[in-house]
Amino acid sequence: MDWGMKNRLSKLINPEDGRAVWLAVDHGYFLGPVSKLEEPAKTIKPLIPYTDALMLTRGTLRNCVDTGLKIPVILRVSGGNSIVGPALSNEGIQTSMEEAIRLNASAVAISIYIGTEHEHKTLLSLGQLVNEGQRYGMPVLAVTAVGKELEKRDARYLSLCCRIAAELGAQMVKTYYCDEFSKVVKSCPVPLVIAGGPKLKTGMDALELAYAAVREGASGVDMGRNIWQSEKAVGMIRAIRAIVHENAPVKEAAKFLK
Numbered sequence: 001m002d003w004g005m006k007n008r009l010s011k012l013i014n015p016e017d018g019r020a021v022w023l024a025v026d027h028g029y030f031l032g033p034v035s036k037l038e039e040p041a042k043t044i045k046p047l048i049p050y051t052d053a054l055m056l057t058r059g060t061l062r063n064c065v066d067t068g069l070k071i072p073v074i075l076r077v078s079g080g081n082s083i084v085g086p087a088l089s090n091e092g093i094q095t096s097m098e099e100a101i102r103l104n105a106s107a108v109a110i111s112i113y114i115g116t117e118h119e120h121k122t123l124l125s126l127g128q129l130v131n132e133g134q135r136y137g138m139p140v141l142a143v144t145a146v147g148k149e150l151e152k153r154d155a156r157y158l159s160l161c162c163r164i165a166a167e168l169g170a171q172m173v174k175t176y177y178c179d180e181f182s183k184v185v186k187s188c189p190v191p192l193v194i195a196g197g198p199k200l201k202t203g204m205d206a207l208e209l210a211y212a213a214v215r216e217g218a219s220g221v222d223m224g225r226n227i228w229q230s231e232k233a234v235g236m237i238r239a240i241r242a243i244v245h246e247n248a249p250v251k252e253a254a255k256f257l258k
């Protein structure tokens with residue numbers, strides 16, 4: 001692996017503990033102004049001090065984030081779909097590698113939709129992105145997306161998705177936590193982070209999720225709604241940070257929610 005690629009990766013996953021807390025705020029690329037992210041600048045700003053990286057689109061980055069940002073950016077480069085369109089899986093690459101470099105991104109992110117009518121297209125897009133990433137030293141984060149089919153999230157399916165993403169060259173994979181998650185981790189040769197998914201019933205549920213994921217081998221989280229849709233968004237990200245970077249037990253981390 002070349003110096004540029006290694007250097008970018010070291011900004012995203014702390015080389016000391018091998019862990020990462022990323023804040024996902026890219027949802028608008030297909031969901032529009034989702035609840036609590038209507039004004040991204042207001043949502044994002046107070047969370048930045050506790051985040052290792054921001055995952056977002058070029059539009060949100062340019063319009064809603066200060067250029068003095070000190071943390072790395074994971075640029076969402078796939079899209080072309082919407083929640084009201086015919087198929088959420090119909091994504092292509094909508095932001096070029098040149099843009100990612102211009103925006104000083106530390107990684108690019110793309111969703112793959114395995115088992116859908118657009119599986120082939122999204123996997124070839126992943127391959128193309130990895131080819132370009134190799135040329136420029138840009139890591140690729142593959143997101144194993146399930147669209148509206150949340151029930152797909154089991155170890156068998158997610159192992160398949162994560163392994164395919166890694167085989168096609170993704171340097172990092174973002175997936176979901178599931179029962180027997182350690183099987184997913186073991187069969188994926190690159191670092192895995194978890195998404196939070198739709199907001200869980202309680203903040204404690206989200207902390208339990210993060211705790212279980214890292215205990216079973218995840219490198220960390222790339223979480224969105226369970227952080228910024230919480231009434232205590234700053235407390236949530238601080239608690240998740242304690243779990244991911246300090247191995248804090250859930251009860252101890254929960255002090256940030258008081």
Ligand code: R5P
Binds near residue numbers: 196198226
């Ligand atoms: C999909 O909407 C995006 O890739 C999100 O970044 C991802 O789902 C993580 O966000 P959440 O924790 O809200 O699921």
